[in-house]
Amino acid sequence: MPDVIAVIPQPAVVETTGDASFELTEATTVVVDGRPDLIGIAVLAADLLGRVGGRAVEVRYAENGADDIVRLRLVESLPAGDEAYRLTSRKGRIDLEARTPAGLVRAIVTLRQLLVAAPGGVLRVPAVRIEDAPRYQWRGLSVDVARHFLPVRDLKVVIGLMAHYKLNVLHLHLTDDQGWRLHVRSRPLLTRLSSSTSVDGDPGGFYTAEDYADLVAYGAVRGVRVVPEVDVPGHVNAATHAYGELNPTGEPTETYTGIEVGFSRLHADLPATGAFLTDVFSDVAAMTPGEYVHIGGDEVLTMEADEYATLVAAASAAVRAAGKKVVGWQEIAHTPLEPGTVVQYWDTRVDPAPFVAAAQAGALLLMSPGSKAYLDMKYDASTDLGLEWAGHIELRDAYDWEPSTLIEGVPAESVIGVEAAVWTETLRDLPALTQMLLPRLAAIAEVAWSAPERRDWDDFRTRVGRQAPFWDRLGLSWYASPQVDWTR
Numbered sequence: 001m002p003d004v005i006a007v008i009p010q011p012a013v014v015e016t017t018g019d020a021s022f023e024l025t026e027a028t029t030v031v032v033d034g035r036p037d038l039i040g041i042a043v044l045a046a047d048l049l050g051r052v053g054g055r056a057v058e059v060r061y062a063e064n065g066a067d068d069i070v071r072l073r074l075v076e077s078l079p080a081g082d083e084a085y086r087l088t089s090r091k092g093r094i095d096l097e098a099r100t101p102a103g104l105v106r107a108i109v110t111l112r113q114l115l116v117a118a119p120g121g122v123l124r125v126p127a128v129r130i131e132d133a134p135r136y137q138w139r140g141l142s143v144d145v146a147r148h149f150l151p152v153r154d155l156k157v158v159i160g161l162m163a164h165y166k167l168n169v170l171h172l173h174l175t176d177d178q179g180w181r182l183h184v185r186s187r188p189l190l191t192r193l194s195s196s197t198s199v200d201g202d203p204g205g206f207y208t209a210e211d212y213a214d215l216v217a218y219g220a221v222r223g224v225r226v227v228p229e230v231d232v233p234g235h236v237n238a239a240t241h242a243y244g245e246l247n248p249t250g251e252p253t254e255t256y257t258g259i260e261v262g263f264s265r266l267h268a269d270l271p272a273t274g275a276f277l278t279d280v281f282s283d284v285a286a287m288t289p290g291e292y293v294h295i296g297g298d299e300v301l302t303m304e305a306d307e308y309a310t311l312v313a314a315a316s317a318a319v320r321a322a323g324k325k326v327v328g329w330q331e332i333a334h335t336p337l338e339p340g341t342v343v344q345y346w347d348t349r350v351d352p353a354p355f356v357a358a359a360q361a362g363a364l365l366l367m368s369p370g371s372k373a374y375l376d377m378k379y380d381a382s383t384d385l386g387l388e389w390a391g392h393i394e395l396r397d398a399y400d401w402e403p404s405t406l407i408e409g410v411p412a413e414s415v416i417g418v419e420a421a422v423w424t425e426t427l428r429d430l431p432a433l434t435q436m437l438l439p440r441l442a443a444i445a446e447v448a449w450s451a452p453e454r455r456d457w458d459d460f461r462t463r464v465g466r467q468a469p470f471w472d473r474l475g476l477s478w479y480a481s482p483q484v485d486w487t488r
């Protein structure tokens with residue numbers, strides 16, 4: 001029986017070499033140069049191989065003629081790009097090569113996906129040569145931890161899944177009407193007064209500075225950076241509940257546990273507003289090593305355009321003053337934007353002209369079309385969880401779309417990448433979340449990573465069908481789409 005090669009996302013080049021397969025044995029070790037930045041990655045590789053193989057795998061700092069080695073190495077001779085890598089495997093030896101540690105992390109994930117159980121329980125890696133690099137530099141997942149809170153241990157599972165499919169941006173929707181989920185040093189009342197609520201009266205929660213640092217670090221090792229979102233000037237009821245000075249009456253608003261949108265807002269003419277934006281965005285930026293901070297900007301249904309533009313400009317200025325670049329939902333395209341601002345496209349029902357104009361002015365578009373990439377949409381009419389406002393999204397819908405031509409008139413070079421989003425109005429815990437993410441997250445990951453000419457639905461269908469044992473081994477709930485013949 002020929003070896004199965006089923007990597008998601010589909011790599012740029014996969015060649016079988018005809019050599020004998022590598023086998024994971026008791027002698028298998030990971031070998032790496034003893035540089036501090038590589039040791040952590042080698043430990044990650046050893047940990048993954050150890051888990052799959054059911055026994056500890058050692059890390060060594062020299063080959064010394066050993067057999068059955070997994071060799072990690074930084075090289076110059078690969079196509080440009082931090083995440084490019086090469087993997088070559090044959091009996092006795094696997095070489096993982098990349099220009100950067102981030103590229104090695106991608107190679108390790110590919111290796112893990114290549115491991116197949118042969119008869120007799122032996123774990124094998126077919127003899128292949130893979131050369132690979134991502135199409136887009138931004139391959140994200142946005143998780144709404146405001147409508148329902150997700151504890152750190154659950155978010156780590158999500159980060160693990162993201163890394164497994166080579167996604168590299170975890171966008172956290174940290175604040176909304178129903179709750180505030182990140183401790184902000186200068187504004188302690190946000191979490192003290194507004195973190196215990198969630199949709200439907202479910203329990204809330206928040207991340208301490210230590211929790212957040214832990215998440216950032218857990219992601220960093222796996223090549224996933226965190227982009228925090230503080231949603232303004234709408235979706236702010238948690239803030240206006242904690243700080244009454246943000247309201248014209250001076251009084252706090254009531255807590256909110258429903259799922260309507262668009263009713264809450266900041267006020268440009270209140271003196272407290274500017275200080276609030278500066279405090280919050282500078283603290284959140286200071287906690288975040290990544291280069292982007294998301295200011296929200298969506299669905300402010302009760303504000304004139306001028307006031308909206310003033311508040312978006314104030315939030316953006318605070319982010320830039322803290323040394324970060326701005327991301328915002330597509331509505332910010334109606335305001336003047338600095339070049340390099342990332343505009344996140346989500347609602348496909350609107351006129352594309354503002355996005356074309358924003359791109360001409362130097363903005364970059366991040367593609368999260370609701371009808372393809374909103375993984376809180378139901379799969380079909382019989383799905384219990386989820387919403388339906390953007391339609392039903394079966395696996396093939398999440399797979400079969402092309403980011404570069406999505407918005408007519410926006411040039412392909414203006415597209416920075418692709419991001420899935422999962423909103424949690426109806427998703428109260430990790431099983432509910434992964435039921436919506438899997439298998440669609442794998443589809444979006446391939447849209448974001450693989451070149452269009454490497455993408456093929458029938459081929460993807462076969463590969464994704466082989467993911468089920470992996471999800472089952474992790475104990476994750478997932479949706480058995482009837483579009484796939486699942487391997488159990």
Ligand code: TNX
Nearest residue numbers: 261298299329346376387423
């Ligand atoms: C729209 S997408 C929203 C969210 C909701 C989501 C539900 C966006 C920028 N705003 O507030 O949670 O739909 O699918």
